[in-house]
Amino acid sequence: MDTTSRPMIEAKQLTKRYGGVTAGRELAETAVSHLTFACQPGEIVGLLGPNGAGKTTTMRLLTGYLPPSSGAAFIAGHHTVNASLQARQHLGYLPETVPLYPEMSVAGYLHFIGKVRRLDDVWDRVDQVLEAVGLLDRAESFIGKLSKGMRQRVGLAQALLHNPDVLILDEPTIGLDPAQIVEIRQLIASVGRQRTVLLSTHILAEVEQVCSRVILLMNGRIQADLPLSQIKQGGNQLTIQLANPSAQTHEILQGIAGVTAVYPDTPNQFLLSFDGRDETRQLVAETAVSQNWGLLELKTNPHSLETLFLEKLKEAQTPTLSLVGGGPGRGPNA
């Protein structure tokens, strides 16, 4: 596990256009656009979005499986294209569909993967990951005879085999039954204790149960990037919408007594965590007026991930509102 504070996963203005030529006409669909975010050591981050939002594309770009059209991705500081070997040494990847060989035994398959990755002491590592994912008693079972949940454990085991400090998991619970979903989520939380994890999902509950932070992706753009604690804080969050915010607005809002955190939401909108006191809300309103920011709206949010998701989905369907910034210290994603 990396103990420095450098980001373990970093996307800088990542953009992917899928190109093609049909009837002599060049077609290019932008699957993801200017994604900028960073995951710090120890974070479990959920990449949440409806189908077609660009989650799989993002994961393929981060893992170096696809080259970006522009922008760059880094794993543990290594460029995923220019230093792909070093990046991959730090990275375990569970793709949406794991290429498993049904005629191989669980242990045999993992040993084969270990050899391909040129690991030392492969059998020791196989034993360790089998224990980590709870498959020791299935070591000799044929993969083709395992349940889907068990096969997903094998997928996780191959991702963990070289003991990476970063895990990227694409829809890890898709197609599993409810009991298997619970098991895999527990497993992710457990292996994630020592690692940085980015998992994609379209299931809100998955993020709430497993993740400490959520990045909301819609139409290939980041619509929100917030710690879960922020979302769960219920009524202790305000949204302020301003017609004319200035470059100092963030700082001034941050300085108001009772305001504990400020997150840029859209260029004209900020989310504020506050102490829940009416005096604080009054101060925020008075400040916006005295600073001539053009106060359009100040509201207390009845917050849950679901309301955030639905709000953002609505905004994403309104093209003029879809350009937003990230959480604290993160660059704009427009």
Ligand code: ADP
């Ligand atoms: P998600 O994982 O969120 O469902 P994807 O990353 O799979 O989203 O897809 C994002 C967009 O990119 C979709 O509009 C999809 O049709 C398109 N897309 C994905 N893969 C390809 C591809 N290989 N060629 C062309 N378009 C693609």
